[in-house]
Amino acid sequence: MTESRRDFLKKSGGCALGMVSLATQMHHLGTMSAIAQRSLEVNDAATNYKxxxxxxxxxxxxxxxxxxxxxxxxxxxxxxxxxxxxxxxxxxxxxxxxxxxxxxxxxxxxxxxxxxxxxxxxxxxxxxxxxxxxxxxxxxxxxxxxxxxxxxxxxxxxxxxxxxxxxxxxxxxxxxxxxxxxxxxxxxxxxxxxxxxxxxxxxxxxxxxxxxxxxxxxxxxxxxxxxxxxxxxxxTLANVLHPVGFGTNPPTGTNLARFNAFNQLRQHDLLTSNHLKAASHVTDQAIAADNAFQTSQETVVPFxxxxxxxxxxxxxxxxxxxxxxxxxxxxxxxxxxxxxxxxxxxxxxxxxxxxxxxxxxxxxxxxxxxxxxxxxxxxxxxxxxxxxxxxxxxxxxxxxxxxxxxxxxxxxxxxxxxxxxxxxxxxxxxxxxxxxxxxxxxxxxxxxxxxxxxxxxxxxxxxxxxxxxxxxxxxxxxxxxxxxxxxxxxxxxxxxxxxxxxxxxxxx
Missing domain, CATH: 3.40.720 (Alkaline Phosphatase, subunit A)
Known part of the structure; x- marks a missing residue:
């Protein structure tokens, strides 16, 4: 039986975590596991922030x-x-x-x-x-x-x-x-x-x-x-989710070449493998979150x-x-x-x-x-x-x-x-x-x-x-x-x- 992308993430968060964290070379395994759950979120009818x-x-x-x-x-x-x-x-x-x-x-x-x-x-x-x-x-x-x-x-x-x-x-x-x-x-x-x-x-x-x-x-x-x-x-938030091995964000020079090669590797078998689709989606989410953190939103009141x-x-x-x-x-x-x-x-x-x-x-x-x-x-x-x-x-x-x-x-x-x-x-x-x-x-x-x-x-x-x-x-x-x-x-x-x-x- 073919396992769906949703079921894969829901039932095997720990396994997905290991695969995903290896694929993305992230520092924090917990970060990747947490981001993995984004693919199975449901039920939020809220519009105003709390x-x-x-x-x-x-x-x-x-x-x-x-x-x-x-x-x-x-x-x-x-x-x-x-x-x-x-x-x-x-x-x-x-x-x-x-x-x-x-x-x-x-x-x-x-x-x-x-x-x-x-x-x-x-x-x-x-x-x-x-x-x-x-x-x-x-x-x-x-x-x-x-x-x-x-x-x-x-x-x-x-x-x-x-x-x-x-x-x-x-x-x-x-x-x-x-x-x-x-x-x-x-x-x-x-x-x-x-x-x-x-x-x-x-x-x-x-x-x-x-x-x-x-x-x-x-x-x-x-x-x-x-x-x-x-x-x-x-x-700083800029360092919370930043991928390891790609230098600055956005990557430049040889780091950019490495990053592009990494993304090409992620495309292999995505049409047939639900597991790799899920892993690739998690990587995209992590990169998107990291990009959001690169734009500073610093506090203005002394703490x-x-x-x-x-x-x-x-x-x-x-x-x-x-x-x-x-x-x-x-x-x-x-x-x-x-x-x-x-x-x-x-x-x-x-x-x-x-x-x-x-x-x-x-x-x-x-x-x-x-x-x-x-x-x-x-x-x-x-x-x-x-x-x-x-x-x-x-x-x-x-x-x-x-x-x-x-x-x-x-x-x-x-x-x-x-x-x-x-x-x-x-x-x-x-x-x-x-x-x-x-x-x-x-x-x-x-x-x-x-x-x-x-x-x-x-x-x-x-x-x-x-x-x-x-x-x-x-x-x-x-x-x-x-x-x-x-x-x-x-x-x-x-x-x-x-x-x-x-x-x-x-x-x-």
Missing amino acids: ALVLLYWSGGNDGNNLIVPMHNDASVSNYAAYAAARSAQGLALPTTGTGALLPITVPRMGGLEYGLHPSLGPVAGGINNGIHDLWGLGKLAAVVNVGNLARPMTKAQYQSNSVLKPYQLFSHSDQVNQSQTSISGTQAFTGWGGRISDQMTGVGPLIPMITSIAGAQLFTAGQTTLPLAIADSNT PNTSIGRQLRQVARLIRKRTDLSVTRQIFYVQVGGFDTHTNQLAGQTNLFTQVSQALRSFWDELAAMTVVGGDNMQEATTVFTLSDFNRTFNPAGSGGTVGSDHAWGNHMLVMGGAVNGGNFYGSKRPDGTGDYFPTMTFAGPDDVDSGANARGRWLPTTSVDQYAAKLAQWFGLPQDAATLNAVFPNLQYFSGANSALDFMQLP
Whole structure:
């Protein structure tokens, strides 16, 4: 039986990759495999551009110091409860003076005042004002008490083991796996970003829908599509896909002769070999993408020279090339490490949040600079969101200058973008409808999975990663039929959303 060109690419991506990469003499095998998928893209009805950018806080960010109650309303967790838990060991952030929390007003919490970590605003030596003021502008929101869940779960169910739990709770590698796959209770091998790409990838783009600027990541792995993985902005786009062995682009002199000879060789047997047709098409796509990258679309806003600054700058470059690359949908993965703060958390988290906030504000301002009259509003077209392994214990570990915190569970995530319903908290109440969106910050309390004198404040999530991710995917344009949602988020069906307020995105 004669195998079609489409079936060849779909069923033998790895084999095709080996053949194609040899044929084209490309540096990056992953690049060629990713480009190969362009031949089998279907289903993209989108015309307006949209981008999702996942900023992963690797190591388990302490969300308890990211968002802090500044009020002293006794009806909900307040600053007094926070200070009582963290001040004695030196982990509490002050409400006034040096290093004070940055106030935000939260309508969903009755207009009470909360605070963002001080490093999210203007800082000494910074190149911009950070992201704090985006809250008041309605462009920054928080989805609170999010975590890996296989099923909705109460504290009693957790303690009685009567409901399926995420496997290997509090383990870095396992919780990273589950947050990036959105599949808890069992191990998975594709990411929810990759599965969105599987469902939405369409005909025409010169590069894959999904790109990592932080190496190979499970989040980007699909079943039928593969990601592009490239370096940060220290590598120019002109060098990302450039073929090896042909000198400058376009080739000249003897390199041009070599390139022409190579193209002549590619013509042999193309009329009879589906495999060679597919390989030749991939080569054409790679060359076309490389040509698109040769025309500079450099950023105009200064970015900090940090790892996350360089990653987001590279994302901005790719977004600037969207028209040349014929893309209408893109997903990006960037990452900041160092959040496993068992010790020295105050200084460590301050430094990390400074890097994150400065880079995000540069990215935000760059998106504004991309917007042209009559074209896409790139701030509205781009949404940045955070994920992390897990939260950290409310009860500190150690004391003094080395104080830190240990592995916990439910955490707070930030979402930034022009299509975000910003300036508010979003989330879910407990499955029985009790409580509030923000967890009760009480040791052995209703949101702490532990009981007794040794309870440390590990919040039981009330919003699953599935629910959080599904809302982002809905804004991105993922079809909302049951079959598609089940393919991308197989556990979403167990979360009714009856006690949820997750309208943090402006939907069409």
